[in-house]
Amino acid sequence: MRVPWRLLAVLLLLAAAILIPLGQKNYLIYVLTSWLIFSIAAMGLNLTLGYAGQISLAQASFMAIGAYTTALMTLAGWHWLVALPIGLVLCFVVGLVLGYPALRVKGHFLAFVTLAFNTLVFLLLRNEEWLTGGTYGLSGMPRPDLGLFSTDKQLSFYYFTLGVAVIAALAMWGIVRSPWGRAFKALRENPVRAESLGVDTRRVTLLAFAIGSAYGGLAGALVTPLVQFIEPGSFGLAHSLRVLLMVVVGGAGSFFGPFIGAAVVILLPEVLRFTEGYYLIIYSGLVIVMLVFVPSGLIGIWGRLRDRFRPQRQMRGDMPEGARLP
Amino acid sequence: MTGPVLSVRNIEKSFGGIRAVRGVSFDVRKGEVLGLIGPNGSGKSTLFNCILGQLLPDAGEVSVNGRPVSGLRASHLNRLGVGRTFQQLSVFPKMTVLDNIILAGQEHHGTMLSRLFGAPDAGLTQEAERMIAFFRLNHLRDELAGSLSYGQQKLVDAAMAFMAGPSLVLLDEPAGGVNLTMLSHFKDRLAAYNAEHGTTFVVIEHNMEFVMSLCTRIIVLAEGAIIAEGTPEEIRSNPTVIDAYLGG
Amino acid sequence: MSQFLQVLLSGLATGAVYALVAIGFTLVWQAAQTVNFAQGEFVMLPAFFVLVGMNWLGLSFWISLLFGLAVSVLLLGLVFKKLVVEPILPHGGITLIIATMALGILLKESAKEFYGAEAQPFPALFPGDPINILGAAVSLRDLMNLAISLGVVMLLTLFLNRTRTGRCMQATAQNPGVAEILGVDVKRMVLYTFLINAALAALASFLITPVYLAKFSNGETLGLIAFIAAIVGGFNQIRGALVGGLLIGVLDNLTATYVTAQYRAALPLILLIAIILLRPQGIMGTSEGRTV
Numbered sequence: 001m002r003v004p005w006r007l008l009a010v011l012l013l014l015a016a017a018i019l020i021p022l023g024q025k026n027y028l029i030y031v032l033t034s035w036l037i038f039s040i041a042a043m044g045l046n047l048t049l050g051y052a053g054q055i056s057l058a059q060a061s062f063m064a065i066g067a068y069t070t071a072l073m074t075l076a077g078w079h080w081l082v083a084l085p086i087g088l089v090l091c092f093v094v095g096l097v098l099g100y101p102a103l104r105v106k107g108h109f110l111a112f113v114t115l116a117f118n119t120l121v122f123l124l125l126r127n128e129e130w131l132t133g134g135t136y137g138l139s140g141m142p143r144p145d146l147g148l149f150s151t152d153k154q155l156s157f158y159y160f161t162l163g164v165a166v167i168a169a170l171a172m173w174g175i176v177r178s179p180w181g182r183a184f185k186a187l188r189e190n191p192v193r194a195e196s197l198g199v200d201t202r203r204v205t206l207l208a209f210a211i212g213s214a215y216g217g218l219a220g221a222l223v224t225p226l227v228q229f230i231e232p233g234s235f236g237l238a239h240s241l242r243v244l245l246m247v248v249v250g251g252a253g254s255f256f257g258p259f260i261g262a263a264v265v266i267l268l269p270e271v272l273r274f275t276e277g278y279y280l281i282i283y284s285g286l287v288i289v290m291l292v293f294v295p296s297g298l299i300g301i302w303g304r305l306r307d308r309f310r311p312q313r314q315m316r317g318d319m320p321e322g323a324r325l326p
Numbered sequence: 327m328t329g330p331v332l333s334v335r336n337i338e339k340s341f342g343g344i345r346a347v348r349g350v351s352f353d354v355r356k357g358e359v360l361g362l363i364g365p366n367g368s369g370k371s372t373l374f375n376c377i378l379g380q381l382l383p384d385a386g387e388v389s390v391n392g393r394p395v396s397g398l399r400a401s402h403l404n405r406l407g408v409g410r411t412f413q414q415l416s417v418f419p420k421m422t423v424l425d426n427i428i429l430a431g432q433e434h435h436g437t438m439l440s441r442l443f444g445a446p447d448a449g450l451t452q453e454a455e456r457m458i459a460f461f462r463l464n465h466l467r468d469e470l471a472g473s474l475s476y477g478q479q480k481l482v483d484a485a486m487a488f489m490a491g492p493s494l495v496l497l498d499e500p501a502g503g504v505n506l507t508m509l510s511h512f513k514d515r516l517a518a519y520n521a522e523h524g525t526t527f528v529v530i531e532h533n534m535e536f537v538m539s540l541c542t543r544i545i546v547l548a549e550g551a552i553i554a555e556g557t558p559e560e561i562r563s564n565p566t567v568i569d570a571y572l573g574g
Numbered sequence: 575m576s577q578f579l580q581v582l583l584s585g586l587a588t589g590a591v592y593a594l595v596a597i598g599f600t601l602v603w604q605a606a607q608t609v610n611f612a613q614g615e616f617v618m619l620p621a622f623f624v625l626v627g628m629n630w631l632g633l634s635f636w637i638s639l640l641f642g643l644a645v646s647v648l649l650l651g652l653v654f655k656k657l658v659v660e661p662i663l664p665h666g667g668i669t670l671i672i673a674t675m676a677l678g679i680l681l682k683e684s685a686k687e688f689y690g691a692e693a694q695p696f697p698a699l700f701p702g703d704p705i706n707i708l709g710a711a712v713s714l715r716d717l718m719n720l721a722i723s724l725g726v727v728m729l730l731t732l733f734l735n736r737t738r739t740g741r742c743m744q745a746t747a748q749n750p751g752v753a754e755i756l757g758v759d760v761k762r763m764v765l766y767t768f769l770i771n772a773a774l775a776a777l778a779s780f781l782i783t784p785v786y787l788a789k790f791s792n793g794e795t796l797g798l799i800a801f802i803a804a805i806v807g808g809f810n811q812i813r814g815a816l817v818g819g820l821l822i823g824v825l826d827n828l829t830a831t832y833v834t835a836q837y838r839a840a841l842p843l844i845l846l847i848a849i850i851l852l853r854p855q856g857i858m859g860t861s862e863g864r865t866v
Binding site: 198 | 399400402404410416420430441443
Binding site for chain 3: 049053055101102104105108109111112113115116117119120123127237241244245248277278280281283284285287288291292295
């Protein structure tokens with residue numbers, strides 16, 4: 001009877017997400033909206049990192065591609081809903097082009113290639129003023145008007161983002177439960193065996209990266225109408241690292257990890273405000289400590305607590321023996 | 327009459343100055359259970375890896391169902407109908423037995439896209455359950471594969487190799503480390519599978535008794551070349567083979 | 575022509591310093607499967623240690639250099655290995671990579687908060703006066719940087735190839751299991767590698783900071799360039815990292831002078847992507863070599 005409990009918890013959280021912002025100040029609603037947006041970006045990167053086991057340091061530049069595409073198109077009078085798919089496809093294709101050569105070679109090449117790519121995108125955004133407005137960025141993008149439902153108010157835009165996030169999460173749930181999800185898991189546990197059973201490791205990893213990148217694009221497409229002002233500085237390498245750490249802090253490879261990680265990274269600066277400039281020092285220090293003791297992230301801590309307080313299922317006699325074998 | 331399932335032609339492989347395999351050729355027909363035996367260093371592992379595409383032979387050709395396969399990636403070879411088991415334990419420890427076995431079949435069903443949007447089990451649950459029942463693992467269906475005993479994991483490994491309905495299965499030291507009771511069950515299941523489906527096996531094995539009772543034909547390698555070939559009875563009484571094993 | 579020579583020489587000088595960083599990065603990767611994403615910060619920081627020695631402790635410049643070297647070897651070598659690499663490596667390479675990224679942020683922000691966000695002047699080791707060589711005006715600093723870096727690389731190569739400890743280190747890097755069986759103290763050799771990496775980074779820091787000024791964000795570019803030099807060079811060879819570093823230094827200077835300064839930073843990135851596309855084993859690597 002595990003599944004109903006989990007479903008119940010999710011519904012409860014969803015209800016909380018709907019009720020909490022009611023009657024709150026705009027600032028809190030803004031923080032919650034950016035939590036949702038970063039959760040989407042982190043969810044995508046989780047597919048790349050947690051499921052396919054590849055480091056991408058370009059999630060911020062995929063956010064940039066999504067953000068600038070929707071910004072340029074909505075400024076030119078197109079509807080956000082038309083701009084969005086174009087941004088997503090662009091991210092997906094760029095992901096394929098970037099990942100293909102990097103994943104041909106064993107190792108952490110994708111990390112280096114995406115690192116280089118993020119810097120490259122930053123330079124392009126800064127230097128190609130005719131298109132991107134250079135360091136001044138782009139501003140005045142309209143928020144999407146969905147006919148019956150205008151998103152001009154902060155609260156209604158929050159609900160709009162929540163709706164998009166729920167759809168994105170459901171799609172991700174579908175992916176990790178599909179045969180692909182099984183292939184990812186197999187890849188993580190024993191890549192050689194997976195390959196010998198017909199899993200095309202390279203292709204699966206590449207597609208995971210491309211889909212993860214498209215999630216970055218989706219997050220970026222939501223940033224544009226949220227802040228209505230975008231500039232290259234918001235999509236630098238530091239931001240890619242930020243998203244990466246969200247995934248790791250929440251728990252790479254777990255479905256709900258990214259939401260927790262994003263919450264921590266968004267909320268921690270508020271909590272640690274009294275430490276002023278030392279916030280990032282404390283945060284990165286904590287991340288290292290966490291990686292030493294609980295590499296599976298905050299979700300891992302939860303798992304450990306649960307195991308401690310809940311009686312174990314009856315162990316079969318030969319289980320300890322089986323577990324000891326390599 | 328169809329051609330051989332596996333055809334090995336003049337395979338040569340050297341490491342540095344040492345010729346590990348010296349022009350070995352043989353064919354394996356449909357439904358045969360071929361044993362590859364030989365003392366340590368006889369080149370059987372090298373040959374095995376050449377057949378599996380893990381090693382590229384210096385010369386010669388390996389074909390499966392008439393198709394040359396040298397240098398193919400493992401996943402590609404598998405999709406051409408070649409299954410294999412591993413010498414070391416090779417299950418996915420944190421997946422259930424059922425998931426292990428479904429995984430082994432899913433890449434052979436549908437397209438990349440249908441595997442993304444289709445049913446989570448790729449429609450393979452029933453087939454996987456039949457495979458589990460065949461190996462008498464029913465009670466372990468929902469256990470994590472890593473929690474099984476060594477012998478049980480070997481059975482899961484074999485079940486995975488068969489799941490995609492391969493025409494050829496390469497078994498790498500299947501008997502190694504398995505206790506006697508489990509071993510006779512294992513052998514019985516392999517033989518039954520061969521009888522039911524007519525799948526061709528190539529077995530590398532040290533355990534003589536296991537090879538002699540399972541295989542229909544045996545090839546003996548020594549110093550990279552075939553020194554004897556025949557039915558288990560012929561091999562058992564072949565003086566060259568006895569020399570190779572005793573005299574070295 | 576003389577301008578070209580000038581650009582070439584100063585490119586080689588910067589490139590040689592990049593090479594020091596890339597070599598350290600490669601050594602650590604090889605010996606301990608540690609892809610150190612904080613490598614750039616490892617080069618940024620030693621200059622600050624020197625400034626601390628001079629401005630806070632009141633030491634003279636040359637003593638401060640020694641102080642900076644010692645602190646670097648201690649913190650970026652010993653402490654890094656004991657507190658970060660050793661406990662995290664068993665959790666897997668990716669976890670360790672991410673830890674080094676977090677470490678990079680930690681070091682960068684620490685330099686910013688504890689010393690200052692402004693770029694700090696850093697005393698030059700050698701005068702920057704131009705010298706005339708074949709009509710090209712080359713600064714003495716560039717020549718000395720080039721000479722010192724190449725000299726250190728040569729000494730390091732001699733150490734690795736000619737001394738017993740050096741050969742043990744190489745054995746450890748190539749196959750720790752076999753080295754262990756042969757009686758090599760693998761743990762000690764790995765530790766030496768971390769110490770050497772820290773020392774190389776410190777040296778690079780002392781040579782390059784007079785040009786760049788000491789700034790907390792120096793590591794971003796330096797780290798990236800070191801990775802690229804290592805990959806371009808084939809990742810697992812000192813020679814490769816050296817050639818990679820020199821190549822990037824020269825190309826960087828040539829682009830800035832003759833093509834575009836705006837996209838100067840893009841060149842190494844494009845080089846990286848080209849290498850991965852065309853020759854993933856690196857220009858000096860062999861395809862037989864161990865992949866990352």
